[in-house]
Amino acid sequence: MRRALANPSLVIGVAIVATIVLLALLAPHVATHGIAQMDMRNRFALPSAEHWLGTDNFGRDLWSRMVAGARISLAIALAATAGAAAIGTAVGLAAGYFGGWVDLILMRITDIFLGFPAIVLALALVAVLGPGVTNVALSLVVVFWTEYARVVRAATLVLREQTYVAAARALGASPARILVREILPNAAGPIIVLASLGLGTAVIAESALAFLGFGLPPPAPTWGWTLAYGTGFMREAPWLSIVSGAAIMLTVLGFNLLGDGLRDLLDPRQLTRASGATRKT
Amino acid sequence: MLAYTIRRLLLLVPMGAGMVVVTFGLLLLIPGDPAALMLGQEAPAEAIAALRRSLGLDDPWHLRLGRYFLALVQGDMGMSLFQSQPVATIIWGRLGATVELAVAALLLASAIGISLGVVAAMRQGSWVDTLAMLFAQLGVSMPVYWLALLLMLGFAVHLGWLPAVGRGAPMSEALWAALRGRPEMLVQSLSYLVLPAFALAMNAAAVISRLVRASMLEVLREDFVRTARAKGLRRPRVVVRHALRNALLPVLSVIGLRFGALLGGAVLTESIFAWPGLGQLTIAAISQRDLPLIQGIVLTFAIVFALVNLVVDLLYAAVDPRVRLE
Numbered sequence: 001m002r003r004a005l006a007n008p009s010l011v012i013g014v015a016i017v018a019t020i021v022l023l024a025l026l027a028p029h030v031a032t033h034g035i036a037q038m039d040m041r042n043r044f045a046l047p048s049a050e051h052w053l054g055t056d057n058f059g060r061d062l063w064s065r066m067v068a069g070a071r072i073s074l075a076i077a078l079a080a081t082a083g084a085a086a087i088g089t090a091v092g093l094a095a096g097y098f099g100g101w102v103d104l105i106l107m108r109i110t111d112i113f114l115g116f117p118a119i120v121l122a123l124a125l126v127a128v129l130g131p132g133v134t135n136v137a138l139s140l141v142v143v144f145w146t147e148y149a150r151v152v153r154a155a156t157l158v159l160r161e162q163t164y165v166a167a168a169r170a171l172g173a174s175p176a177r178i179l180v181r182e183i184l185p186n187a188a189g190p191i192i193v194l195a196s197l198g199l200g201t202a203v204i205a206e207s208a209l210a211f212l213g214f215g216l217p218p219p220a221p222t223w224g225w226t227l228a229y230g231t232g233f234m235r236e237a238p239w240l241s242i243v244s245g246a247a248i249m250l251t252v253l254g255f256n257l258l259g260d261g262l263r264d265l266l267d268p269r270q271l272t273r274a275s276g277a278t279r280k281t
Numbered sequence: 282m283l284a285y286t287i288r289r290l291l292l293l294v295p296m297g298a299g300m301v302v303v304t305f306g307l308l309l310l311i312p313g314d315p316a317a318l319m320l321g322q323e324a325p326a327e328a329i330a331a332l333r334r335s336l337g338l339d340d341p342w343h344l345r346l347g348r349y350f351l352a353l354v355q356g357d358m359g360m361s362l363f364q365s366q367p368v369a370t371i372i373w374g375r376l377g378a379t380v381e382l383a384v385a386a387l388l389l390a391s392a393i394g395i396s397l398g399v400v401a402a403m404r405q406g407s408w409v410d411t412l413a414m415l416f417a418q419l420g421v422s423m424p425v426y427w428l429a430l431l432l433m434l435g436f437a438v439h440l441g442w443l444p445a446v447g448r449g450a451p452m453s454e455a456l457w458a459a460l461r462g463r464p465e466m467l468v469q470s471l472s473y474l475v476l477p478a479f480a481l482a483m484n485a486a487a488v489i490s491r492l493v494r495a496s497m498l499e500v501l502r503e504d505f506v507r508t509a510r511a512k513g514l515r516r517p518r519v520v521v522r523h524a525l526r527n528a529l530l531p532v533l534s535v536i537g538l539r540f541g542a543l544l545g546g547a548v549l550t551e552s553i554f555a556w557p558g559l560g561q562l563t564i565a566a567i568s569q570r571d572l573p574l575i576q577g578i579v580l581t582f583a584i585v586f587a588l589v590n591l592v593v594d595l596l597y598a599a600v601d602p603r604v605r606l607e
């Protein structure tokens with residue numbers, strides 16, 4: 001605990017993430033206006049006591065739309081990261097533990113998916129699947145599971161040689177039991193670190209899709225879309241784009257600091273570094 | 282080295298085949314009728330049926346996949362649905378601009394990232410280090426499209442120093458003209474290139490600086506660095522000749538892997554600066570649901586990425602013989 005408090009990345013990261021998660025959870029209560037509530041006499045209002053972050057071209061309250069947007073971004077990021085981590089972990093465990101052909105085939109498939117620039121593949125997937133929360137999350141799962149597979153495989157390669165794994169095997173434990181009871185708990189550190197960093201990557205990717213107009217269709221108050229249509233009012237209300245961009249950056253920064261802090265705390269250095277894993281956006 | 286090169290080239294074949302299968306699989310994912318999706322819900326049934334026939338959608342999928350492979354081998358990516366031109370021709374016309382932007386960004390990112398990383402490692406724990414790592418943390422967290430927008434607002438709209446959107450003459454032509462004594466074209470091309478390249482470079486620069494710093498800190502602790510210092514060599518010389526050369530090796534392969542992110546970022550950057558490359562084409566193709574074009578673009582991005590990694594791997598093996606023996 002003392003080590004955790006002495007780690008500035010972790011402390012700041014936790015503070016930022018906790019604040020944004022709270023705002024998202026309490027969105028209906030902390031919002032001062034309805035997200036679609038228009039006020040044509042107060043278009044492009046500057047930030048004020050009434051409208052904390054000002055208003056947009058329809059006089060809609062930006063603060064209320066930002067906290068509602070936090071909900072969408074976090075929900076999609078969480079679903080995408082959980083899905084990617086689950087699939088990637090399963091693939092990595094199987095490849096690392098069984099080795100041989102299983103490893104060869106699973107890792108070649110991983111390499112193939114890793115070979116596509118993430119945003120490009122995600123865009124193409126959303127284009128064919130159609131818009132919507134589920135499809136955006138699904139397309140992010142498809143582009144992000146590979147990192148987990150590589151890292152978990154590397155960790156499994158090390159862990160399967162441990163004496164306690166040999167002991168479990170000698171006791172007659174099935175591979176499934178060994179993987180879930182012996183190896184997975186010990187590989188949890190790198191997975192948690194990756195997932196924390198992955199949440200940030202997912203927020204950026206989701207906002208990028210929304211920014212390009214392929215996320216949730218308006219009037220959903222996604223950060224990415226607010227940023228994009230704000231570019232149309234750069235002279236009247238530059239804060240639309242600036243505030244929504246800052247919201248994205250702050251959230252991503254929070255997850256990144258949290259991930260870095262956790263990495264220092266859990267020190268799974270050999271495991272993550274051995275895989276040569278890198279983040280891609 | 283030759284054996285390694287051949288092995289590495291052969292590895293591209295199954296990779297490429299797998300990528301083609303994934304690209305082809307995009308079509309199978311479409312819920313409902315791809316032809317109806319492409320033409321829109323209001324299209325007459327005969328038009329949809331005609332498109333189905335011309336795309337061969339009524340055939341079983343393995344037959345279509347086989348045909349797709351055969352066509353690709355001959356360089357045929359199909360016809361664009363809306364531009365009445367072969368997909369390969371359209372992509373070829375756009376590829377240069379994207380490669381130019383990506384290469385410029387990569388050079389910029391390497392220059393910024395390596396210098397920051399080295400300085401931070403040399404002054405570990407000082408305010409320079411803190412500042413550099415703060416920059417890195419912000420650079421990693423900042424969405425490329427937001428940075429692009431802020432840069433455009435500041436330097437193009439407010440200050441008016443640089444053009445906001447578009448592209449000058451291709452860099453190859455501009456360089457050629459400058460060599461023959463007419464530098465105006467190069468200046469103009471550069472003025473268009475600076476902002477998008479900078480916006481695109483920032484994220485990679487941040488990642489590279491963190492890596493270089495970590496790698497340098499590790500190498501600086503090595504025995505051969507101490508030996509070099511003990512021999513009486515000056516610190517700058519040791520840092521550059523002994524430490525940096527070794528520290529950059531792992532960074533090199535990461536720069537290759539980052540190139541994928543850079544290409545993805547190019548899509549976003551291009552859409553903001555109206556840079557006439559593949560990224561802009563991607564957005565247009567997706568908005569029009571021009572599926573053959575989308576498939577062609579996705580595959581092209583993957584091929585470019587794979588080729589860059591091939592070059593990086595070969596470079597790495599050339600510099601570090603240990604890799605070849607693996």
